Amino acid sequence: MTEAIKDVLLVEDSPGDVRLAQEVFRDADEAVRLHVAMDGVEAVAFLRQQGEYANAPRPDVILLDLNLPKMDGRQVLHHIKEDEALKTIPTVILTTSAAEADIVKSYELHANCYLTKPVQLEAFEALVKSVSDFWLTKVKLPIEGKS
Amino acid sequence: MALNGIKQVLLVEDSPGDVRLTQEAFRAADESVRLHVASDGVDAVAFLRQEGVYADAPRPDVILLDLNLPRMDGREVLVLIKSDASLKTIPTVILTTSDASADIAKVYEMQANCYLRKPGELDAFEALVKSINDFWLTKAILPERAREP
Numbered sequence: 001m002t003e004a005i006k007d008v009l010l011v012e013d014s015p016g017d018v019r020l021a022q023e024v025f026r027d028a029d030e031a032v033r034l035h036v037a038m039d040g041v042e043a044v045a046f047l048r049q050q051g052e053y054a055n056a057p058r059p060d061v062i063l064l065d066l067n068l069p070k071m072d073g074r075q076v077l078h079h080i081k082e083d084e085a086l087k088t089i090p091t092v093i094l095t096t097s098a099a100e101a102d103i104v105k106s107y108e109l110h111a112n113c114y115l116t117k118p119v120q121l122e123a124f125e126a127l128v129k130s131v132s133d134f135w136l137t138k139v140k141l142p143i144e145g146k147s
Numbered sequence: 148m149a150l151n152g153i154k155q156v157l158l159v160e161d162s163p164g165d166v167r168l169t170q171e172a173f174r175a176a177d178e179s180v181r182l183h184v185a186s187d188g189v190d191a192v193a194f195l196r197q198e199g200v201y202a203d204a205p206r207p208d209v210i211l212l213d214l215n216l217p218r219m220d221g222r223e224v225l226v227l228i229k230s231d232a233s234l235k236t237i238p239t240v241i242l243t244t245s246d247a248s249a250d251i252a253k254v255y256e257m258q259a260n261c262y263l264r265k266p267g268e269l270d271a272f273e274a275l276v277k278s279i280n281d282f283w284l285t286k287a288i289l290p291e292r293a294r295e296p
Contacts, residue, residue: 087255087256088252088255088256089255090255090261098288100290100291103288103289103290103291104236104290104291107235107236107238107290108235108236110258112260112261113238113260113261113283113287114287114288114289115286115287115288116288127286130281130282130286133278134278134281134282135261138263138275138278139261139262139263140246140251140262140263140264141251141262142248142251142252142255142262143248143251143252
C-alpha cells in the first residue's frame with residue numbers, strides 16, 4: 001500500500017479548493033492520484049464507471065463536499081453507502097457547513113468522517129495534509145474490488 | 148464538540164497490556180481525554196446502554212474497538228452500535244491485530260468508521276494513538292452528545 005498508487009476522488013465544485021487540495025496532496029504524498037468531480041452527477045458517473053469514466057479507477061478514499069450542483073453531496077453519500085460495490089470505500093465529508101443537522105445526518109448516512117473546511121489557507125492545507133497522513137497512511141483500507 | 152472540552156473515549160480491549168499502553172499514550176498526547184475501558188463485548192454494550200454499574204456512564208465521543216474479544220465478539224458489538232438509532236452516529240474505530248483483508252472489507256461493510264491495525268512495536272503503537280487523538284479527537288467534527296445526563 002505504501003508504494004502503490006492511491007486514488008482519491010475529490011467531489012468539489014469550488015475551483016479554488018480543488019487547486020489547493022491538488023497542491024497539498026502533491027506535496028504530501030507523491031503516490032496520491034487525485035481525481036476531481038465537480039458535481040454530484042459526475043461523482044456518481046465516475047464511481048459507476050459510466051460514459052467518459054469507463055476507465056476510472058476505484059477510489060481508495062472519497063472526499064465529498066455537501067453542497068454541490070446537480071446532485072447534492074448527501075444524495076451522493078446515500079448512493080455510495082447503498083451500493084454493495086461502493087459502500088466499503090471510506091467517504092470523508094469535507095464541507096463549510098458546521099450545522100449540527102448536517103453533521104448528524106452525514107454520520108447517519110454512514111459517512112466515515114466529517115470535517116469542516118477551514119477558511120484560512122494554512123489551516124486548509126494542514127487539514128488536507130492530516131487527511132493524507134491519517135486516511136492514506138495509517139488507516140487500513142479495503143482492497144477488495146480494487147483493480 | 149465535547150462538553151467542557153473533555154473528550155470521552157471508550158476503549159474496548161481485553162489485553163491489559165494494550166489497555167495500559169493506550170492509557171499512557173493518551174495521557175501523554177492529550178490531558179482532556181477521559182479513557183473508559185470495557186474488557187469484553189458484553190461490558191462494552193452495557194456501558195453504551197448505561198446498564199447496571201454503567202448507569203452513569205457518559206456517551207463516548209469516539210469508540211476504539213478490538214475485534215477479538217471474550218464473551219461478545221467485536222463484530223457483534225459493531226453491529227449493535229450501528230443498528231442502534233441513538234448510538235450509530237458515534238465514530239467507531241476498529242483497532243486490532245488482524246491484518247486479514249477479509250476482516251478489513253467486512254468491518255467497512257458493517258459501517259466501521261475506520262480500520263487501524265495495532266502495530267507490534269511500542270513506539271509505533273504510541274504514534275498511532277497520538278494520530279487517533281490528532282485526527283478523531285481534534286480534526287474530525289463529531290456529533291454533539293445526543294444523550295444528556
